[in-house]
Amino acid sequence: MEQVQDIKVAVDAVVFGYKVKDGISILLIKRKIDPFKGSWALPGGLVKNEETLEKAIERELKEETGVSINYLEQLYSFSEVERDPRNRVISVAYYGLIKPDAFQLKASTDAVDAQWFNIKDLPPLAFDHQHIVELAIKRLRGKITYEPIGFELLDKKFPFSDLEKLYAVVLDRPIDRRNFKKKVLKYGFIKETDEKQNLSGAGRPGFLYQFNEEKYFDLKRKGINFEV
């Protein structure tokens, strides 16, 4: 006789944000109920009967943080029996990229506290969320070598150094400015505009660039070999 299955399905989101000055951060919420009440955790929650995982993660993210994101990529499904101390819960994790200041976090106004944390300075996380975050970072680092990134993270027009700094901070190592530029321009997924950066502090102002969206998404599909 088969026992009735009693497993719940949840989704969790690792949302990466990028600011040129601060580097990569992740969006976390402060739990207001047990278990792990008061701990920081990834936004997420139970999937409803009539929605896909993708719909669920977008809904939860919106509800808990105010962030709308139209493309989250599936990361992995986590199923350790004891990962939630109360019920059996399997969680499907997603990850995505946004510009942190494109959204006003609900943090300030709502009951749930939501906040960006630099990935080099994360608080202790609830459940196995630490593990999920580590995997997401690893995946992001991998992704960068076979797909262009940046479109979702940079301003519409940006100085070349912003892109360069993005790669450096994701890969967590310095990159050679000249070789990087050569390679990026050869792929042609960004193009120079005739505008100049308006200065913020010292230094020679550079030209602004923008993504060639068509080529960018084309290369995302086809894949590139990008070891900078």
Next chain:
Amino acid sequence: MEQVQDIKVAVDAVVFGYKVKDGISILLIKRKIDPFKGSWALPGGLVKNEETLEKAIERELKEETGVSINYLEQLYSFSEVERDPRNRVISVAYYGLIKPDAFQLKASTDAVDAQWFNIKDLPPLAFDHQHIVELAIKRLRGKITYEPIGFELLDKKFPFSDLEKLYAVVLDRPIDRRNFKKKVLKYGFIKETDEKQNLSGAGRPGFLYQFNEEKYFDLKRKGINFEV
């Protein structure tokens, strides 16, 4: 008021087998109950309350086909609301590689019919399994470019051409024997033995090779760039 969640969790396995003569096949079972009674489908089933997804997929595979496999890799989680016509079922798909003749399929003796099908000649599949299989093949093709494969698919000792044919059939295009050999030997994950192939038909017998397991798994972890 929250509705109670009523979603079931299943696992499905895409098991790839390789024979030098036949190429790549997938292990399928014939369903003996509705829905899709009589159709071919991926082996799999519902996860039990006290097991992880990994345990579940290994158990189901064993039960339904007689195949034991100690390493299956998670592929993707599928959650379309209507993917199972009766209940809401989310399925986590796994994939793995084995030598088809390492196991006697239960097909012949048991009620469930299990059989290998060449990936170029698959029958219509139940549920969204066609879709799952396509994704698995795509993943396998991708995997081959950043990891060595073959250890799980070839005999302990094998002529060099077996490995070459494996790559050719997975990539579905001819590869240059000389360049391929150069590259493989440079990575050093296989080594020549002093034994010679004992002949099966015509042709000059070649030396046998075997995997250098240490280097092989090391390269699997570290990643390689293998565009042959």
Next chain:
DNA sequence: GCAAAAGTGTTGTAGGTACACCCATGC
């Protein structure tokens, strides 16, 4: 001797890596 499969080397080319000095601007 002929069919089948294995073994092997060279050359050209493209791309990657390493590397340092000058320029425009704000203060």
Next chain:
DNA sequence: GCATGGGTGTACCTACAACACTTTTGC
């Protein structure tokens, strides 16, 4: 004039791609 960040070119070298003839064996 100095600090800050932007812009740019070359030389070496490695790695990949293309390519064909000879050898060993069975029949």
